[in-house]
Amino acid sequence: MVLTPFQFVSWVPSFSTMNRSLWMPLMATPTTPVSLAHHFAELDDPRVERTRRHELLDIIGIALCAVISGAESWPAVERYGHAKRDWLARHFRLTSGIPSHDTFRRVFCLLDPAAFQRSFADWVAALADAGVGTRRAIPIDGKTARRRGRQGAALTPLHLVSAWAGANHVTLGQVVVDEKSNEITAIPKLLEVLDLNGALVTIDAMGCQKEIAAQIVTGGGDYILAVKENHPHLYEDIDGCFTEALETDFAGLAWSVSRTEECNRGRQEMRECHVIARPEGLRDAGLWKGLTAICMVLTVRVAEGIECRYFIGSFAGTAQEYLDAIRGLGDRELATLGPGCGVP
Numbered sequence: 001m002v003l004t005p006f007q008f009v010s011w012v013p014s015f016s017t018m019n020r021s022l023w024m025p026l027m028a029t030p031t032t033p034v035s036l037a038h039h040f041a042e043l044d045d046p047r048v049e050r051t052r053r054h055e056l057l058d059i060i061g062i063a064l065c066a067v068i069s070g071a072e073s074w075p076a077v078e079r080y081g082h083a084k085r086d087w088l089a090r091h092f093r094l095t096s097g098i099p100s101h102d103t104f105r106r107v108f109c110l111l112d113p114a115a116f117q118r119s120f121a122d123w124v125a126a127l128a129d130a131g132v133g134t135r136r137a138i139p140i141d142g143k144t145a146r147r148r149g150r151q152g153a154a155l156t157p158l159h160l161v162s163a164w165a166g167a168n169h170v171t172l173g174q175v176v177v178d179e180k181s182n183e184i185t186a187i188p189k190l191l192e193v194l195d196l197n198g199a200l201v202t203i204d205a206m207g208c209q210k211e212i213a214a215q216i217v218t219g220g221g222d223y224i225l226a227v228k229e230n231h232p233h234l235y236e237d238i239d240g241c242f243t244e245a246l247e248t249d250f251a252g253l254a255w256s257v258s259r260t261e262e263c264n265r266g267r268q269e270m271r272e273c274h275v276i277a278r279p280e281g282l283r284d285a286g287l288w289k290g291l292t293a294i295c296m297v298l299t300v301r302v303a304e305g306i307e308c309r310y311f312i313g314s315f316a317g318t319a320q321e322y323l324d325a326i327r328g329l330g331d332r333e334l335a336t337l338g339p340g341c342g343v344p
Helices: 056-068 074-083 085-089 101-110 113-129 183-193 210-218 232-247 319-329
Strands: 137-148 154-165 170-178 200-203 222-227 254-264 267-277 293-301 305-313
Touching (some): 056 074, 056 085, 074 101, 183 210, 222 232, 232 267, 232 293, 267 319
Antiparallel strands (some): 154 170, 254 267, 293 305
């Protein structure tokens, strides 16, 4: 269950792995240019003034902290607020205590998504500039969401594309388009506002497009793109390359392999990643700007069988580096929260 279909941010829900510096931006002081108060100062409060029992910054800040801690519903956000009230009171005014879950929901329904996007993106960019986190890995995942307005007023389904800072699980940007469009048109717009220089961009199969690959390389970044049957020739050629390579034990190929084994959500998982550099036999390979390698990831889950996924990349990295980047693309299941409204 997610907080609301209009999603904007996801953080690692574990205090033990978080650097204390990530909390410092929550403190609004004159010497902290990355504070929430600084970057959300221009965000309009959509509520009628006489009905504002809680300050807007309190509502936004508490919601962010709750999601960091793993909250996955508006009632969970409220429960977090009550449980951590003493700590929150050191950083927020809490003039009327902790808002109710209905208040959180209503306010985030009313917030202007575009305006919130600008404030949030500026804040995250300031964190990166201040050395909090890294922009090296940027996984982009296409999602479908339905945004609802006030009670009884349903709006059209929306598509959402979020870029994740993989190592820190912080959204760097997002683009929303209506149902007449799709993620393919949204991703190039998102890439335009991201700093791609030196970045490694991973995108699911929806973004496996020649124009997107060219845009990333032109911007100074590298890409790893998932390949599925929607590109039948490319998929067939990659499958053929790895089938032949496995039969010959990768003889004569520039090849690397990496294997991992771990327990994920109570399930035993084994992953095996193979990367072939400078592959031959790919039709129209020259149309994919910078294409340097093909990748195969085998995932074995106990009692679920084997999953095989293919990727193309401009990144001249090892199989371990590819596996780390591809795993970042799978972090989309973490709890998310954002402006817009809907019934969980």
